[in-house]
Amino acid sequence: MTEFWRPAAAGVASVVAGVGAGELVSAFVIQNGSPVLTVGALLIDLAPAWVKEAVIGLFGTGDKAFLIVSLGIVVLAGAALAGWLERIRPPRGRILIGLGGAVGVVAAVTRAGNGLLEAIPSVLAAVVAILVLGTLMRLLRDTEPTRIAPEGRVSRRRFVGTTAATAAGGALALIVGQAVAGGFRAASAARAAIRLPAPARTAPPVPAAASFDIPGLSPIITPNADFYRIDTALQIPGIDPASWRLRITGMVEQEVELTFAELLKLPLEESTTTLTCVSNEVGGDLIGNATWLGYPIRHLLARAKPSADADMVLSTSQDGWTASTPLEALTDERNAILAVGMNGSPLPLEHGYPVRMVVPGLYGYVSATKWVVSLEVTRFDEHTSYWTDRGWSEMGPVKLSSRIDVPASGRQVKAGTVTVAGVAWSQHVGVSAVQVRVDDGPWQQATLADAISADTWRQWRYDWDATPGAHTLRVRATDAKGLVQTSTVRDVVPDGATGLHSIQVTVA
Ligand SMILES: Nc1nc2c(c(=O)[nH]1)N[C@H]1C(S)=C(S)[C@@H](COP(=O)(O)O)O[C@H]1N2
Numbered sequence: 001m002t003e004f005w006r007p008a009a010a011g012v013a014s015v016v017a018g019v020g021a022g023e024l025v026s027a028f029v030i031q032n033g034s035p036v037l038t039v040g041a042l043l044i045d046l047a048p049a050w051v052k053e054a055v056i057g058l059f060g061t062g063d064k065a066f067l068i069v070s071l072g073i074v075v076l077a078g079a080a081l082a083g084w085l086e087r088i089r090p091p092r093g094r095i096l097i098g099l100g101g102a103v104g105v106v107a108a109v110t111r112a113g114n115g116l117l118e119a120i121p122s123v124l125a126a127v128v129a130i131l132v133l134g135t136l137m138r139l140l141r142d143t144e145p146t147r148i149a150p151e152g153r154v155s156r157r158r159f160v161g162t163t164a165a166t167a168a169g170g171a172l173a174l175i176v177g178q179a180v181a182g183g184f185r186a187a188s189a190a191r192a193a194i195r196l197p198a199p200a201r202t203a204p205p206v207p208a209a210a211s212f213d214i215p216g217l218s219p220i221i222t223p224n225a226d227f228y229r230i231d232t233a234l235q236i237p238g239i240d241p242a243s244w245r246l247r248i249t250g251m252v253e254q255e256v257e258l259t260f261a262e263l264l265k266l267p268l269e270e271s272t273t274t275l276t277c278v279s280n281e282v283g284g285d286l287i288g289n290a291t292w293l294g295y296p297i298r299h300l301l302a303r304a305k306p307s308a309d310a311d312m313v314l315s316t317s318q319d320g321w322t323a324s325t326p327l328e329a330l331t332d333e334r335n336a337i338l339a340v341g342m343n344g345s346p347l348p349l350e351h352g353y354p355v356r357m358v359v360p361g362l363y364g365y366v367s368a369t370k371w372v373v374s375l376e377v378t379r380f381d382e383h384t385s386y387w388t389d390r391g392w393s394e395m396g397p398v399k400l401s402s403r404i405d406v407p408a409s410g411r412q413v414k415a416g417t418v419t420v421a422g423v424a425w426s427q428h429v430g431v432s433a434v435q436v437r438v439d440d441g442p443w444q445q446a447t448l449a450d451a452i453s454a455d456t457w458r459q460w461r462y463d464w465d466a467t468p469g470a471h472t473l474r475v476r477a478t479d480a481k482g483l484v485q486t487s488t489v490r491d492v493v494p495d496g497a498t499g500l501h502s503i504q505v506t507v508a
């Protein structure tokens with residue numbers, strides 16, 4: 001029977017390693033591609049009604065556990081069979097594993113809302129399993145006696161040890177993957193159950209004249225699904241709102257602690273603010289505008305009573321990321337908030353659920369802490385933060401900038417009137433003018449859409465009388481204080497890029 005059990009064990013270890021790798025990747029990178037769960041879901045969909053009823057009748061709410069355990073038994077039996085087949089008729093074992101992977105792919109891409117991306121964990125699982133099986137089989141063959149090595153070139157003990165270690169590693173990956181994904185799913189479920197209170201103060205409605213109807217132009221409010229995402233979190237923190245706390249500590253007269261339920265009972269206010277990343281290149285897309293629902297941080301700081309010689313607030317996220325924000329930016333009238341809502345829904349998990357900071361006028365790295373759990377009132381000469389430790393500037397006011405959205409660079413357009421349009425921003429100061437320049441011609445005034453407020457970007461348009469040939473279009477903005485956007489080119493490090501956005505178009 002050795003001839004069955006050893007190859008079968010190699011098959012099982014390979015498949016466990018493969019599935020473990022797939023689950024790990026789906027937990028951390030491709031959230032909806034879990035091979036185990038998508039195949040389970042496919043089985044639920046395919047099972048005839050009488051089977052479902054019988055299972056629920058027998059196991060009640062344990063029906064899903066029953067499904068997963070049954071699936072596990074089938075997969076392990078298949079894996080053992082694959083190992084044995086690979087031993088007697090290679091490469092049939094590997095082919096069987098490939099077929100298993102194909103089932104995973106079909107299950108992953110046919111889930112509602114999934115696409116090809118979600119197939120990656122299953123493909124990876126099959127590839128890892130096939131490679132590992134090949135390796136273990138070679139090892140097994142090497143345990144056989146030859147003329148030169150009557151005891152075999154590899155000891156049986158080494159084969160058994162390697163196989164056991166592979167299986168254990170795969171099982172560990174599977175467990176870690178499931179735990180991580182479980183936290184994420186629990187947070188998603190809690191988020192879905194949240195009913196945000198009506199704002200005590202609504203945002204001034206976005207004026208109709210704040211938007212031009214131009215295809216390709218950034219919408220004035222960025223939908224949550226299109227909002228840029230920047231953070232250091234490999235794994236999005238899955239925070240249970242019931243256990244979330246904000247602690248205000250440090251140089252304060254009175255420490256403050258706040259639960260999520262307490263935060264939701266406070267008079268929440270809406271405000272529309274454009275968020276920008278300091279890493280946004282000239283013409284880049286690391287910028288978005290949303291209507292946030294939140295509570296002014298200055299009111300909470302007023303409860304805590306910061307000491308007179310404090311000048312900074314170090315905010316920390318659940319996963320240990322930190323930002324250092326000038327105390328003044330959180331206490332002045334600029335309306336820095338602890339946000340719980342984004343464009344009418346609870347914060348999406350990747351945008352800081354359940355609570356984040358939004359501070360008009362400052363780049364995200366010094367202000368927009370997602371998954372925030374503590375505010376320590378301190379001093380710049382006592383603490384540094386995640387990005388200031390890595391060479392970025394202590395102060396991070398957003399720089400005046402502008403971007404051309406249409407036409408897209410490199411595009412061919414027809415001679416005649418061509419609409420050029422884009423956005424310009426200088427949060428907390430406001431934009432007062434935008435100009436466009438064609439090649440080496442004079443700067444021409446663009447038409448501005450209405451502003452929502454000084455804290456948001458502003459759309460602009462320019463009707464260009466395009467003549468045939470290759471042309472370069474440039475844009476520059478002027479802020480409400482009269483400062484004209486500089487053409488001096490500076491890199492994003494240490495405090496944000498400068499320079500003018502330009503595009504090339506060919507007019508036919
Ligand atoms: N916890 C945490 N918060 C964070 C970051 C981070 O890495 N971790 N990145 C910051 C940076 S650099 C930016 S630009 C904004 C981006 O917010 P968004 O992903 O919601 O657009 O979040 C900020 N908040």
Ligand SMILES: [Mo]
Nearest residue numbers: 277278364365
């Ligand atoms: Mo950023």
